[in-house]
Amino acid sequence: MNFESLLSEMFSKVIFQLYKEYDYICYLYKIKLTKPMITIEDLTSEWGSWNPTFKTIRLSRKLITEYPWNVVIQVLKHEMAHQIVTQLYQSDSGHDSLFQQACETIAVLPRFRKAKLNFDDLAAKEDFPNLSSEDQVMLRKVEKLLNLAQSVNEHEAYLAMQKVQEIYQKYNIENIQKKNNELYESFFINFNRKVVPSTYQFIFALIQNHFFVNIIYGEMYDYLNQESYKSVEIIGKKSNIKMAEYVFYFLKDKIEKLWLEYQKNGNISAKYKLSFQKGVIEGFHSKLEKQNRKNEQNIKQNIESEEFNLPMLLKEEMTYLNNYTKKLYPKLSTKSSGSGSVYSDFYSDGKTAGKKIILNKPIAEEKSGVSYLPGKI
Incomplete structure (x- = not known):
């Protein structure tokens, strides 16, 4: 088995785990959503995205390979919040008050609610350098x-x-x-x-x-x-x-x-x-x-x-x-x-x-x- 095949098999298992996390989030916060397709892709300008037309959540390969799982979950939640706005609130708005309301519903941490998530915001070795x-x-x-x-x-x-x-x-x-x-x-x-x-x-x-x-x-x-x-x-x-x-x-x-x-x-x-x-x-x-x-x-x-x-x-x-x-x-x-x-x-x-x-x-x-x-x- 070559490296690409091995990597593909590994990411297939990661996607299976992401579906389990998705189901658990829905169960935990008592929300009913249409289960989307979840993919891992080489995204260069974003950590993740929600496509309401194709009902797809895409996550960055770099996110999966370089950051802890708790960070991955927060990015998944961010995209699920967009899905909530689309499916439950019947809106196509971006990061407005409806999105913030959706984030509250599934407890997305405040620093993960931004429109653009900077690499530093997702610090893998989260060490709180900016103490007051x-x-x-x-x-x-x-x-x-x-x-x-x-x-x-x-x-x-x-x-x-x-x-x-x-x-x-x-x-x-x-x-x-x-x-x-x-x-x-x-x-x-x-x-x-x-x-x-x-x-x-x-x-x-x-x-x-x-x-x-x-x-x-x-x-x-x-x-x-x-x-x-x-x-x-x-x-x-x-x-x-x-x-x-x-x-x-x-x-x-x-x-x-x-x-x-x-x-x-x-x-x-x-x-x-x-x-x-x-x-x-x-x-x-x-x-x-x-x-x-x-x-x-x-x-x-x-x-x-x-x-x-x-x-x-x-x-x-x-x-x-x-x-x-x-x-x-x-x-x-x-x-x-x-x-x-x-x-x-x-x-x-x-x-x-x-x-x-x-x-x-x-x-x-x-x-x-x-x-x-x-x-x-």
Whole structure:
């Protein structure tokens, strides 16, 4: 079989997957459309198009081969929105209010609603470089403190980490008070695995509890391997997503290192690894809870207002985030991250180790601005 034949067969499978995605979008948002012909072509001036005469959605080959599947889905949704305008609204308009209404119907992300989608708009390594000046100021403050948090003096490091938590929490609360209308974003982590490790699930549960984001488990199609792998979508405001992303990679690497040290020092069997690592995450969770309660008390004391109701503000913010998440996924179901059975002694040792974790060095300042240093899956 020559290369062109192999490529043709590969794209045939991709098109089959696109039809599955198309059907799922219709099911998810309860819309009835005539199923179009979907093709992949060498488009040079557009990412996709909808042809109402031939009832065809065309997608760019470059889009399929060079961008993540979540980007492909958004471009597919963009063209489906045009189809909605044609078939359901009986209009031939372009990117006007009817098109925006159609985008709302199937939750097309705002940056994918433009008439022309620039390559940069679809950045495959979506890294949110255009953080607001306020976000950058907050993150630079955090950077300086996190340098202190690497101190060999445990007391100094702990105080620095407490201050980081306080600044981060205060920053979010101030934004909530201002009714900051910053748009929510999505960031995807693809695991290239069929199953999400249970330790990762525990880390994400902790992240959702402490970092003003929602975590959605799903699957992402890999056109090269013709397989769908587990993925996680982090939904929230840009600065919160970046902090959540860092915390995930930090804890993922940290629990592995702590286990290797623990195993080496005690010659411990590998069967106790999961119990120990779950304990580490629970210990770190309890440490964050304690810090957050203290930070909230400090914030309350520093804000002179009879109308200030912190629990109500936080609840209101999470309501906005949850409503946005529900709009993206109207048939969303919840996933439990219960501890399951563990070996109590090793879980307890892990919990003790987790309480000693100091969250340090998520970002590094460069001349061009702020960059982040997450690890890898």
